[in-house]
Amino acid sequence: MSTILQQYLSRFSYRPPILLHLLFEEGRIMKNNYSLILSQLRKQFSNKLNPFTLCPQSIIFWFLVPPYSAIGITILGLDQVVLFWRQQIEPNETVYVSFKMLEFNPPFPLTLFVMFAAFGLVITDASYNIIEATGSEYEDKLKKIEFTNLEKDIEKNQTFVRSFDPFKLTPRMSIYFPVLDNHTTIGFLTIDFRHVELSIKQSLEPNETIVSLIRFLDLSAPFPLQVAVMMLSVGLFMTGKIYEFSKES
Incomplete structure (x- = not known):
């Protein structure tokens, strides 16, 4: 019966019988697997339209190693921490290359402790830079005074403080937002509460x-804008990681 129907349809539609056979097979496959196809499409589009995929994927705390290097503590998840070694390539501080050294899977509370401890050091360093800038303006006014002994004492104190400044050990924070399959990200590096640098991070090989x-x-x-961006980025990072953790559990 199906052969007669195919011949009849091919006579009026001028289509080969094999094409009609494929159409019948396609209809049968769609009928049997319709729910499975819809579920796969729903999963695919839900991942693309998921707003949590726009959350930052990593937070890096850079501890400077003078003159041209730095050690980065990268928080990739609630239980994933990676150590990177960053090397400056050219003197203008524009191009860097980072190498993964170690990868840890610490407990969830320890990861939070490391992240917030480093973030607190970043805030402390940025606040200190503001206080230091304000103090330098005040010292410039003092230099206009004609007391030479006072100027010598100030210069000695400045030299002593700068040589034993513990704030030179405080980190800088970088937060990167995904652009293309997490292999290309755009982020910012906080220098202080007034200075920020935008950069592109690109994986040079599949294992990152x-x-x-x-x-x-x-x-x-x-x-105020710099502080708001920092707090918002950290909040988005925590939101995205908690969402991923809830999906896994």
């Missing part, structure tokens, strides 16, 4: 063992 950092823009943002 070697990463390039290219700085392309320097900004001098107002103090």
Whole structure:
């Protein structure tokens, strides 16, 4: 019966019988697997339209190693911490290359402790830079005074403080937002509460063992805006990681 129907339809539609056979087979496959196809499409589009995929994927705390290197503590998840070694490539501090050294899977509370401890050091360093800038302006006014002995004492104190300054050990914070399959990200590096650098992070190989950092823009943002961006980025990072943790559990 099906053969007669195919011949009849092919006579009026001028289509080969094999094409009609494929159409019948396609209809049968769609009928039997319709729910499975819809579920797969729903999963695919839900991942693309999921707003949590726009959350930052990593937070890096850079501890400077003078003159051209740094050690980065990278928080990739609630139980995933990676150590990177960053090397400056050229003297203008524009291009860097980072190498993955160690990877840890610490407990969830320990990861939070490391992240918030490093974040507290970043806030402390940025606040100290503001106080130091204010103090330097005050010292410039003092230099106009004609007391030479006072100027000598101030210079001696400055030299002593700068040589034993513990704030030189405080980290800088970088937060990166995904752009293309997590292999290309755009983020910012906080220098202080007024200075921020935008950079692109690109994985140079699939395992993300070697990463390039290219700085392309320097900004001098107002103090409240810089603090708001830092707090919002950390909050988005925590929101995304908690969402991933809830999905896994």
